[in-house]
Amino acid sequence: SFGDAEAEQAVRQNDRQYVFHSWSAQGAIDPLPVAKGEGVRFWDYAGTEYLDFSSQLVNLNLGHQHPGLVQAIQEQAGRLATIQPAVANDVRGELAKRIVEHSFTGARSVFFTNGGADANEYAVRMARQHTGRQKVLARYRSYHGSTATAITMTGEPRRWANGVIDANVVHFEGPYAYRSAFHAESPEQETERALAHLERTIQFEGPETIAAIVLETVTGTNGVLVPPPGYLPGVRELCDRHGILLICDEVMVGFGRIGEWFAYQAFDVRPDLVTFAKGVNSGYVPIGGVVISEDIHRTFEQRPFPGGLTYSGHPLACATGVATFDIFEREGILERVRDLGSRVVEPRLAEMAAKHPSIGEYRGRGLFWALDLVKDRETREPLIPFNASGEAAAPFTAVVNACKAAGLWPFAAGNRLQIAPPLIISEADLVTGLDIIDAALDVADGYTTG
Numbered sequence: 001s002f003g004d005a006e007a008e009q010a011v012r013q014n015d016r017q018y019v020f021h022s023w024s025a026q027g028a029i030d031p032l033p034v035a036k037g038e039g040v041r042f043w044d045y046a047g048t049e050y051l052d053f054s055s056q057l058v059n060l061n062l063g064h065q066h067p068g069l070v071q072a073i074q075e076q077a078g079r080l081a082t083i084q085p086a087v088a089n090d091v092r093g094e095l096a097k098r099i100v101e102h103s104f105t106g107a108r109s110v111f112f113t114n115g116g117a118d119a120n121e122y123a124v125r126m127a128r129q130h131t132g133r134q135k136v137l138a139r140y141r142s143y144h145g146s147t148a149t150a151i152t153m154t155g156e157p158r159r160w161a162n163g164v165i166d167a168n169v170v171h172f173e174g175p176y177a178y179r180s181a182f183h184a185e186s187p188e189q190e191t192e193r194a195l196a197h198l199e200r201t202i203q204f205e206g207p208e209t210i211a212a213i214v215l216e217t218v219t220g221t222n223g224v225l226v227p228p229p230g231y232l233p234g235v236r237e238l239c240d241r242h243g244i245l246l247i248c249d250e251v252m253v254g255f256g257r258i259g260e261w262f263a264y265q266a267f268d269v270r271p272d273l274v275t276f277a278k279g280v281n282s283g284y285v286p287i288g289g290v291v292i293s294e295d296i297h298r299t300f301e302q303r304p305f306p307g308g309l310t311y312s313g314h315p316l317a318c319a320t321g322v323a324t325f326d327i328f329e330r331e332g333i334l335e336r337v338r339d340l341g342s343r344v345v346e347p348r349l350a351e352m353a354a355k356h357p358s359i360g361e362y363r364g365r366g367l368f369w370a371l372d373l374v375k376d377r378e379t380r381e382p383l384i385p386f387n388a389s390g391e392a393a394a395p396f397t398a399v400v401n402a403c404k405a406a407g408l409w410p411f412a413a414g415n416r417l418q419i420a421p422p423l424i425i426s427e428a429d430l431v432t433g434l435d436i437i438d439a440a441l442d443v444a445d446g447y448t449t450g
């Protein structure tokens with residue numbers, strides 16, 4: 001409980017003594033002991049309150065301790081806490097049915113995994129088995145998870161120290177109009193030139209060697225990059241022309257983040273495989289999965305699928321997934337995400353951009369936005385260099401610290417403040433968070449030179 005210094009000390013001590021943390025030099029970290037979470041907030045042991053604009057790791061779509069999710073776990077635990085994957089189970093089947101019914105035309109079945117990375121592993125394995133081809137094309141500025149093929153597909157610095165684990169992964173650049181790799185001067189040009197670049201990559205790699213193109217429908221951690229009009233349909237067209245499968249990684253943006261069940265539904269594109277995790281049950285119990293098209297499903301109708309997991313379709317996780325569908329419908333989550341995004345967030349960011357020279361560009365959709373912070377608006381030089389840390393990242397760290405000091409837990413990535421609160425956030429809390437960011441940007445403005 002709050003103010004219990006002894007309890008805090010014990011948590012800290014066990015953590016530092018025994019817990020090995022992700023992505024970190026173990027001797028260089030001091031993780032915040034968290035005492036409690038409720039809705040869009042969490043608290044440390046001193047009672048310091050944080051408004052969570054990051055939804056933890058962009059997974060907590062329904063917030064902490066949602067009564068519907070807690071109840072689903074309690075009821076399922078009382079009924080049947082676990083059962084192995086080779087049997088049929090009621091909540092597992094119900095969740096698969098709901099997901100397929102809310103998916104693309106031609107979606108047939110769901111393979112459940114433990115999280116997002118292994119969902120991508122299995123999607124690629126299915127694509128390779130189905131096509132008999134080995135290569136996969138993935139984009140720079142992407143994160144697909146930390147397991148073998150997923151980390152190799154990842155197109156950003158977290159891959160570097162891992163080397164190349166899967167030799168059959170090739171990277172290409174996607175559209176990013178604000179920092180165009182193609183010298184484009186309009187979204188139309190960006191689409192056209194990004195597609196031409198992808199087509200050249202396919203030609204050089206050998207179309208008949210490529211099993212799949214894997215992409216985040218809306219790029220998440222690497223910048224909230226919303227595809228420009230025509231890009232995803234263009235990728236689909238290239239896939240169709242060459243017998244290549246399209247895998248949409250919806251681990252971060254599926255289940256309401258941009259105001260759709262799945263983000264591809266906003267961009268007029270039909271995938272062959274879709275990976276999901278995080279928002280499917282807000283991470284209350286680990287789960288991810290792959291939505292599989294009829295065509296690919298049929299490949300494994302007679303021939304066994306060579307893969308599986310002990311916890312595939314875990315009942316506690318599936319029960320919270322089913323409850324998530326009920327809650328989304330009951331609380332009108334998709335509608336409120338669209339409304340809050342367009343009515344509250346977007347105009348407010350436009351207002352901020354007009355007064356803060358440190359905002360190079362703001363972009364996003366629904367409750368998923370990024371502020372691309374710059375040192376100089378003219379040159380678009382980022383506020384801190386690519387992959388900066390320590391002293392070189394100081395201007396950005398100062399902004400993040402200003403947010404935290406004012407009670408906001410931001411989603412910070414590279415030179416970007418990203419906005420990804422739980423989808424249940426009230427309008428008042430959303431405005432409070434935006435007020436805090438607005439004030440913190442004064443700190444960023446102090447580093448601009450333009």
Ligand code: PLP
Binds near residue numbers: 116120143249250277
């Ligand atoms: N794909 C995307 C787009 C993600 O954002 C993430 C996690 O952040 C993953 C895959 C990996 O998911 P997990 O951490 O559950 O393995």
